[in-house]
Amino acid sequence: MNKHCVLIIEDEPTINRIVSNYFQTEGFKVLSALDGFKGLQLFSQHEVDLVCLDIMMPNINGWDVAKTIRESSNIPVIMMSALSEEEDILKGYSLKVDDYITKPFNPKVLVAKAVNLLERYKSSEPNVKTTGVLNISNIRMDLDTHKIFINESEVYMSKTEFDLLKYFLEHEGKICSRNLLLDEVWGIDVYVEDRIVDTYVKKLRKYLGENAHFIKTVFGVGYRFESSE
Structure with missing residues (x-):
């Protein structure tokens, strides 16, 4: 069973619920937030392996959430947004996100991207003591x-x-x-x-x-x- 923890930060309740359900079906532990502020709270309080992040959200937008996460962590981040202009996508990558998926999207594809990113992230980690x-x-x-x-x-x-x-x-x-x-x-x-x-x-x-x-x-x-x- 997958033991990874994914944090879903998405202000649209229906999308949040659907994406969360798909990850749970694949064995992920799921944390979810409906705004950027709550998302960052969860990120600081839990051991998160990957973040799926919307952009247009109340309180703190996705750009600022991504920037804040990158100030302390290099875990995989996937942006999922209705903003599909080239400049928006490039802005996402400039903030060091790992992937950018535009809405509407197939949740199965999102989960597949997440699994691949986590496998690559794990294989790139230094070989240090991780148990005990x-x-x-x-x-x-x-x-x-x-x-x-x-x-x-x-x-x-x-x-x-x-x-x-x-x-x-x-x-x-x-x-x-x-x-x-x-x-x-x-x-x-x-x-x-x-x-x-x-x-x-x-x-x-x-x-x-x-x-x-x-x-x-x-x-x-x-x-x-x-x-x-």
Whole structure:
């Protein structure tokens, strides 16, 4: 059974429901939102593998949602829109979306595109440890379930937050430059400002609470994770 999680962000309830049903039939876990704001909330709260995204939506449009996602993740994104002009399609690709499908479309084709993208995305990931448990001090990361426990209490993190903390724990004591962290966590094909690392480190320190000092700043270079043990 497919264990991937797809996030559907589409403001038309009927289309949202139909697309969601097709993905569920293929074994996907499905999250859905009817506007961009709720979509970004779900994206930050869950481990999402792929996003299917409309453009013309209330609150936050699809262009801005795609841009925000690309600031922290390189997961596959498919835009599905009634905007079929060449300039709209090119704008989508300029935001680093992986595919652009115009309405009306066959949901079976959308799911097929999603499956292909996920297979390619998975095969391009570096061959690193992805299973097991990481334990350092009072931090425990279950890499199979993507659950994190700090002081025995479960903490909910976004995918990027999880990946960044995982990298720190796997490389304890190593000085990590911002550029290194961008390449290893965000990916070499994702273009974001290096200061985004500082923002995410600030988030991790907040999660760590009294253990925030585990992430030490190496001035002018980056960071080093070092527990008190």
